[in-house]
Amino acid sequence: MSCARMEGKILGYVDGRLKESERLEVEKHLGSCAACRLRANEFRAVSGLLDELPVIEPSAAFDLRVHARVAAEPVKQSWWAWFAPSPRVAFAASMLLLATVWLGLRPPDSSLSATDIDKINQDMPVLENYDVISDFAPLTELPPPLQADESTQQNQQM
Amino acid sequence: MARSDVQLMLDVKAGDEQSFALLLHRYRSPLVNFLYRMVRNREQAEDLAQEVFLRVYRAREDYVPSAKFTTWLFRIATNLALNSVRDNRYQRMEISLDAPVTADAEDGGEKTMDVAEKHPNIEQHLIEKARSKMIRHAIEKLPEKQRAAVLLHKYQELDYGEISKILQCSESALKSLLFRAYETLRVELAPLVAQQLKQ
């Protein structure tokens, strides 16, 4: 073998990565070539020096950051998922409906003249309705928005 | 028996988050160390390693075990590292031509175990510190592709076939990269090499 061909083999020889036949070939060359013998020894020394490099430990926050970034990934949804009922959308829709009803029933807000007050007295039944709406029990018994949040978290974990 | 990397990845694909945590645990340290040696900055190395794991996670749905998991993992890491090294060089040129590489690279930023305790002899400690610094600098000075080849070959125990896939070059090109890198290292580290040979 020539010194030039040794270039591709010498590190493999030092690391013990050569096939048996290649190793024998290399050893035969090394037996008769002082330059390659020196190089092989020096490569072995370099390899030993590289073993001395200290290993660093990832910081304590490393895993947490990876998990946080993974959790922040958008959940992949197929197109038909848009039609599936979502608790958050249903909740928002019902809130919107309730708000519309409430605004519709609210008396117009303006400064009151004497005739206005007369009119209000005449319209008493409507105001009574307003009181009923503002104290409407189902409004205070609405499920807290927590439920919707829980379901989105589950989606993210999937 | 421990599940193989490929099996873990297939379990991640099937929606098992726990398997992802296991892969993270298995490769966090090798990846952070590899990237640290590549980009020479600890914080940046951790950011890049996070990015690698994120990309693995994003690719889970399309994962097909056609190659070894480590080949795929380090290919992502190497591409990110090479891009980052090139970006850093560009930025450094823009900031200042004679700025030091990074403060981090200068003192290593390594959490060495209490060295003073290990070496009661302060003189010996300083000698070893200088020695360690010299080795680190010699690796850091290698062109980035040679550096990646040395790191993958030396520390990740990957075979030539895998490394050449990671670096997207032929096996003979890889052998040539490694040969040139070791030639440079034996010159850069000549005093230490001579010391080593005397022993």
Ligand SMILES: [Zn+2]
């Ligand atoms: Zn020779």
